[in-house]
Amino acid sequence: MPGKRTYNITALQRGLRVLSLLSKADSPLSATQLAELSGLPTSTLHRFLVNLETAGFLRCDGTGDYHLGVACVALGQAAIGQLELRALSRPYLKELNHQTRETVHLTVRHGLSAVYVEKLDSPEPVRIFSRIGAGVPLHCTAVGKVLLAYLPEAEQSTLLAQMDLKRFTTHTVGSLQELQAQLQRVRRNGYAYDLEEHEAHIRCIAAPVWDHTGAAAASLSITGPAVRMTIGRLRELVPLIQDAGVRISKELGYGGGAKNLMTAPAKSNHPRSPAKALRKAVRR
Numbered sequence: 001m002p003g004k005r006t007y008n009i010t011a012l013q014r015g016l017r018v019l020s021l022l023s024k025a026d027s028p029l030s031a032t033q034l035a036e037l038s039g040l041p042t043s044t045l046h047r048f049l050v051n052l053e054t055a056g057f058l059r060c061d062g063t064g065d066y067h068l069g070v071a072c073v074a075l076g077q078a079a080i081g082q083l084e085l086r087a088l089s090r091p092y093l094k095e096l097n098h099q100t101r102e103t104v105h106l107t108v109r110h111g112l113s114a115v116y117v118e119k120l121d122s123p124e125p126v127r128i129f130s131r132i133g134a135g136v137p138l139h140c141t142a143v144g145k146v147l148l149a150y151l152p153e154a155e156q157s158t159l160l161a162q163m164d165l166k167r168f169t170t171h172t173v174g175s176l177q178e179l180q181a182q183l184q185r186v187r188r189n190g191y192a193y194d195l196e197e198h199e200a201h202i203r204c205i206a207a208p209v210w211d212h213t214g215a216a217a218a219s220l221s222i223t224g225p226a227v228r229m230t231i232g233r234l235r236e237l238v239p240l241i242q243d244a245g246v247r248i249s250k251e252l253g254y255g256g257g258a259k260n261l262m263t264a265p266a267k268s269n270h271p272r273s274p275a276k277a278l279r280k281a282v283r284r
Helices: 010-024 031-038 042-054 070-100 142-149 153-162 176-189 231-251 258-263 274-283
Strands: 058-060 065-068 103-110 113-120 135-137 192-195 202-210 216-225
Touching: 010 031, 010 042, 010 058, 010 065, 031 042, 042 058, 070 103, 070 113, 070 216, 070 231, 103 142, 113 142, 135 142, 142 153, 142 176, 142 192, 142 202, 142 216, 153 176, 202 231, 216 231
Parallel strands: none
Antiparallel strands: 058 065, 103 113, 103 216, 113 135, 192 202, 202 216
């Protein structure tokens, strides 16, 4: 088996070295101290410091000493949050994986992508390929549509305006109006589907996970080959995926009742059964 390829980007490694030195220091460090500790020429170090400060990863105080900046705090908090999300979700993902014998994903939004932060493979010999850390489009995946649907209106509008609605299959959403109609259905029904919209022969159903603030912090999904994920099977999976989302949400501190969790925070005056909603979706 060939060895793992490594890519040593010198400039990136040097920048990370500066951040690492500051993270281990008991007090702020001057440029002179950082140059001595890092072994970098003063002119080279200055370029790194300017770039890192501009990006918010460093802060220079009135005495010329450097501290870690707010961007580092934001990254750390995001990492902690995702680790907590994975740990709290895993028992429910395992149960869902065992119940369905299909691949189960947990995703969070990063920009215009839904990123897999946890995955449990199907035990079946025919299963899908995916990997933790990979990103998939928001507009044509079940996990992505869930993350889009529950964004605040202004934030959702901003993201939609930035999107390239690339068609991956003949089933991919073809226009912004069509996507907006799908997102409204997601909010109304409390789940989303991907009927071979991102990859041919792959179908998926997803539901939201709410955090303690009532925001959709993540989405979880059941994914499998279309030969197993028939329309009838997808209908049967709706309550399973929603129930798992409810239970993970409660672990994250969401205080709403189970009834509200299915479609929170949006509410509909015209509730419909998952089976009826899915039938309508397939006929569109």
